[in-house]
Amino acid sequence: MSFVAGAGAxxxxxxxxxxxxLPDVGEEVYTDRFSMQLGGGxxxxxxxxxRLGVPARIATExxxxxxxxxxxxxxxxxxxxxxxxxxxxxxxxxxxSAVLLANDRSFISYGKGEMETSAAAQEAFYRMATGAKLCxxxxxxxxxxYRTLKKEGTTLVLDMGWDDDLSFAAYGELLDLADYxxxxxxxxxxxxxxxxxxxxxxxxTAHFRRVIVKVDKDGCIGVDEDGPFFCKSVDRFRHAxxxxxxxxxxxxxxxxxxxxxxxxxxxxFGNITGGKAxxxxxxxxxxxxxxxxxxxxxxxxx
Numbered sequence: 001m002s003f004v005a006g007a008g009a010x011x012x013x014x015x016x017x018x019x020x021x022l023p024d025v026g027e028e029v030y031t032d033r034f035s036m037q038l039g040g041g042x043x044x045x046x047x048x049x050x051r052l053g054v055p056a057r058i059a060t061e062x063x064x065x066x067x068x069x070x071x072x073x074x075x076x077x078x079x080x081x082x083x084x085x086x087x088x089x090x091x092x093x094x095x096x097s098a099v100l101l102a103n104d105r106s107f108i109s110y111g112k113g114e115m116e117t118s119a120a121a122q123e124a125f126y127r128m129a130t131g132a133k134l135c136x137x138x139x140x141x142x143x144x145x146y147r148t149l150k151k152e153g154t155t156l157v158l159d160m161g162w163d164d165d166l167s168f169a170a171y172g173e174l175l176d177l178a179d180y181x182x183x184x185x186x187x188x189x190x191x192x193x194x195x196x197x198x199x200x201x202x203x204x205t206a207h208f209r210r211v212i213v214k215v216d217k218d219g220c221i222g223v224d225e226d227g228p229f230f231c232k233s234v235d236r237f238r239h240a241x242x243x244x245x246x247x248x249x250x251x252x253x254x255x256x257x258x259x260x261x262x263x264x265x266x267x268x269f270g271n272i273t274g275g276k277a278x279x280x281x282x283x284x285x286x287x288x289x290x291x292x293x294x295x296x297x298x299x300x301x302x
Contacts, residue, residue, distance in 0.1 A: 003055035004254060005129035005154075006136035007085075007145075008042030009115045010060050010071040010093040013243075017100045017281055038074040039096060040244040040283040042136055045159075048251030048273060050078030053290045054258050057132070059125040061086035061115050067093050074284075083128045085121045100281065117141035129154070134254055137178055139163075139171065146177050155179050155257065159250045166190045168207075175207060180257070182212040182250065182270075197221055201228060210263050214249065214274075220267050231267045234300050237275040244283025249274030252293065268301045269293060 017033035046056040062068040062084045071093055075082045086092040094111030117140055126145045129135055135149050137158040150156055158178035166187060175181060183191060188200035197213050201221045204211045211223040219233040252273030256266030272293055280286035
């Protein structure tokens with residue numbers, strides 16, 4: 001059991017930075033700062049893990065278009081093995097054009113969001129993920145695969161985004177399967193109905209042996225066998241863009257799990273990788289290598 005697996009749609013971001021304003025209808029506005037990057041989500045987490053030297057595999061949808069080729073190259077550069085579940089003739093990746101102003105941003109996106117999960121896709125994902133030490137979970141129709149993997153000894157880690165319907169009623173099956181779940185402050189309050197993140201963390205102990213609640217730039221609230229604790233963020237990182245911070249945090253946390261570090265150290269690793277990610281624009285622009293991660297952990301946390 002020597003790799004991390006997951007299934008998720010690839011996202012490509014077209015970033016128009018330093019825009020003076022949004023164009024009006026019929027108007028063209030230029031900027032001198034543009035980049036194309038792989039966007040956030042589960043693929044970003046697996047790429048960050050690959051950059052940290054953790055073997056990673058992803059089941060995703062890739063076509064013959066230039067955006068899919070870009071995603072393939074990004075996976076290859078990080079040593080992430082992709083399994084393609086798509087055999088159509090359209091562009092299967094999600095594409096977002098992000099117009100970044102000085103104090104705001106706007107987005108135009110193409111795609112369908114999540115992947116289609118046919119019986120054949122589920123079987124292919126299961127074969128790829130069999131023997132994984134960790135599997136990253138996302139909402140969708142892979143529940144049966146997650147159940148089987150858990151029975152076989154794979155640790156399941158869930159990190160889903162905001163949903164107006166976020167509740168145990170809507171996501172109970174997914175949450176019950178997860179060994180670890182790491183909501184942010186807003187998600188934890190919505191899910192538990194509590195008024196403070198501390199109370200939400202305590203409420204989540206009814207469902208998880210070890211609890212994490214991310215409290216934005218401040219750090220993380222955790223609960224383990226010794227009770228609640230707080231793990232502060234890394235002060236030396238300066239914020240530029242929050243895109244991909246949660247994905248990077250998850251990568252650092254899973255690095256710790258993969259190498260069987262204590263739970264609190266896993267959170268510390270997550271704070272470092274998540275904190276580094278916000279220092280540049282884009283989900284995958286700023287990251288740490290494994291030696292840098294270990295050095296920062298020793299310098300910041302001891």
